[in-house]
Amino acid sequence: MKIQKIHLFSCLFTGIFVCVACCIFSAAGCKPSPSPAYTLQLKKVAAGFIHPTALAAPPDGSGRLFITEQTGVIKIIKTDGTVAAEPFLDIKSRMVKLSSAYDESGLLGLVFHPDYATNGRFFIFYSAALKPTDPQDFHSNARLAEFVVSAADPDKADADSQQVLLDVPHPQANHNGGQLAFGPDGFLYMGIGDGGNSNDVGTGHTEATGNGQDTTKLLGKILRLDVSVPGTASIPAGNPFAGDLVNKKEIFAYGFRNPWRFSFDRGSDHRLFCGDVGQSMYEEINIVTLGGNYGWHIKEGISCFNKDKATMPLASCPDNGSGGELLIDPIIVYGHPNDNGTITGRSVTGGYVYRGSAIAALAGKYVFGDWSKSFINPDGSLLIATEGAGNAWQVKTANVQYDGGSAGKLSRFLLSFGQDEDGELYLLTSKKLGPVGRTGEVYKLVGAKSLE
Numbered sequence: 001m002k003i004q005k006i007h008l009f010s011c012l013f014t015g016i017f018v019c020v021a022c023c024i025f026s027a028a029g030c031k032p033s034p035s036p037a038y039t040l041q042l043k044k045v046a047a048g049f050i051h052p053t054a055l056a057a058p059p060d061g062s063g064r065l066f067i068t069e070q071t072g073v074i075k076i077i078k079t080d081g082t083v084a085a086e087p088f089l090d091i092k093s094r095m096v097k098l099s100s101a102y103d104e105s106g107l108l109g110l111v112f113h114p115d116y117a118t119n120g121r122f123f124i125f126y127s128a129a130l131k132p133t134d135p136q137d138f139h140s141n142a143r144l145a146e147f148v149v150s151a152a153d154p155d156k157a158d159a160d161s162q163q164v165l166l167d168v169p170h171p172q173a174n175h176n177g178g179q180l181a182f183g184p185d186g187f188l189y190m191g192i193g194d195g196g197n198s199n200d201v202g203t204g205h206t207e208a209t210g211n212g213q214d215t216t217k218l219l220g221k222i223l224r225l226d227v228s229v230p231g232t233a234s235i236p237a238g239n240p241f242a243g244d245l246v247n248k249k250e251i252f253a254y255g256f257r258n259p260w261r262f263s264f265d266r267g268s269d270h271r272l273f274c275g276d277v278g279q280s281m282y283e284e285i286n287i288v289t290l291g292g293n294y295g296w297h298i299k300e301g302i303s304c305f306n307k308d309k310a311t312m313p314l315a316s317c318p319d320n321g322s323g324g325e326l327l328i329d330p331i332i333v334y335g336h337p338n339d340n341g342t343i344t345g346r347s348v349t350g351g352y353v354y355r356g357s358a359i360a361a362l363a364g365k366y367v368f369g370d371w372s373k374s375f376i377n378p379d380g381s382l383l384i385a386t387e388g389a390g391n392a393w394q395v396k397t398a399n400v401q402y403d404g405g406s407a408g409k410l411s412r413f414l415l416s417f418g419q420d421e422d423g424e425l426y427l428l429t430s431k432k433l434g435p436v437g438r439t440g441e442v443y444k445l446v447g448a449k450s451l452e
Contacts (some may be wrong), residue, residue: 011219024114037395042443043444045077050438052069054296055442057419064077065077067428068107069110074107088156098435101434107125108125108177109126110125120149126145134169142169144190163297172196172197174197177260182299188224188225212254212255212257213321218251218257221251222251224250253288253290253320254292255292256296259274260276260349267353274353281303284348284387286410287405298318348370352419367382371415372414380413401447428440
C-alpha cells in the first residue's frame with residue numbers, strides 16, 4: 001500500500017513531522033528542541049480491545065473506565081483491572097460496515113452526563129447507516145445518540161433506550177471527528193470533520209469555500225448543544241448563529257478539517273484545546289473560542305492552503321473569513337516533510353492539560369501526540385507542550401517506559417487519550433492499522449522524568 005494513495009484519501013490520521021523534535025511556530029518563532037526530552041512511565045491497565053477510540057469515566061465515584069471499540073462496542077474496565085465479560089453496549093448492527101484494512105468511521109465518541117450518578121444518561125457518536133431521505137451517494141450519518149443505563153444493572157446500558165439527537169449526512173468515510181465533551185457551561189460539545197476526501201472538495205463539499213468555511217453546514221465544525229432535557233438537543237442562546245435564519249445554530253466554532261480529540265482544561269480558565277488533523281503539510285493544536293474561525297481550507301496550519309496543489313502553499317490568502325472575522329492561527333504547528341525530509345509522524349492526536357496529582361513534572365502541561373510514523377510499523381509519538389510568555393508554546397518529545405522496563409519508543413498506533421475522575425491521563429493504542437484483531441491496549445501515565 002503506497003503512502004501517496006492513503007494520503008490522497010486524506011486519512012483521519014494524516015500528518016507528518018518535519019523532525020523528531022518538531023518545529024513549532026508561535027509568537028516566538030520556530031524552535032526545534034532536543035529529542036527525547038522526557039521519559040514517560042506507562043502502566044498497562046487493560047488489553048485485548050479492537051481499536052479503542054475513546055475512554056470515559058462516569059462521574060459516579062465508581063472508578064470504572066469505559067472504552068469504546070471502533071467496531072461498535074463499549075466495554076468496562078473494572079477497578080481491579082479486569083474487563084467485564086459482557087459489553088456495556090453493543091451497537092454494531094446500527095453502524096455502517098467497517099473495512100478491516102483501514103477505516104475512520106465507527107464508534108468514535110462517548111461522554112457521560114454530569115449528573116450521570118442520578119440520571120443514568122450518556123451520549124455516543126457513531127457512523128450510522130444512511131436514511132432513505134439522505135443523499136444516497138454519501139457514506140453515512142455522523143450520529144449523536146442518547147442512551148440510559150439499565151435500571152437493573154449498572155454495568156449494562158439499556159440498549160432499547162436510544163434517542164437520536166442529531167444526524168449529519170457525511171459524504172465520505174474519512175474525517176469524522178467524533179469527540180464529545182461537556183463544557184464547564186454544562187453544554188455538550190461535539191466535533192465533526194469536513195466530510196472527508198481531500199482538499200475539502202468533491203461530493204458533498206461546498207465548491208466555493210469548502211465545508212469548513214460554510215456555516216450553513218455542520219461539517220468541519222465544533223457544535224454546542226443543550227441536552228438538559230432528555231431526548232432533545234436544543235440551541236444555547238449564546239451560540240454565534242443562535243438567532244440566524246441561514247447559518248447553522250448548533251455551531252460553536254468552525255474552520256476545521258478533522259478535529260481529532262479536543263478537551264477542556266480543568267484549570268481555572270477551562271480553555272478548549274483541539275487537535276486538528278492536517279493534510280499535506282501541517283498538523284495543528286488550537287485553543288477554541290466561541291465563534292472562532294480556524295481557517296480550513298483557507299489555511300493549513302499557518303500557511304495559505306492551495307486546494308489545486310496541496311504541497312505548494314499559496315503566496316497569500318485572506319486573513320479573514322467571508323463574514324469579516326479574523327482567522328485564528330493555531331498555538332502549535334508542526335510540519336510534514338518536504339521531498340528531502342524524514343517521515344517522523346502522520347497525524348496529530350489531541351490530548352489534555354495535565355491536572356492530576358500523581359505527576360508533578362507535568363502539572364499544567366499539555367500532553368498530546370501523533371498517531372504513527374508509519375502505516376506499516378506502528379510508531380506513535382508522545383509530545384509535551386509548555387506555555388510561555390506571549391502565547392508561545394514549547395513542545396518537547398518523549399520516549400516511554402513500559403511497566404518499569406527500558407525507555408524507548410511507543411511502538412504502537414496512538415489512537416486517543418482519556419482522563420479519569422482524578423484528572424489522570426490514559427493512552428489508547430493498537431498494533432493494527434485497521435479495526436481488526438485484539439491488539440488494543442489502555443495505558444495509564446504514571447510518571448514523567450525530564451531528561452534536560
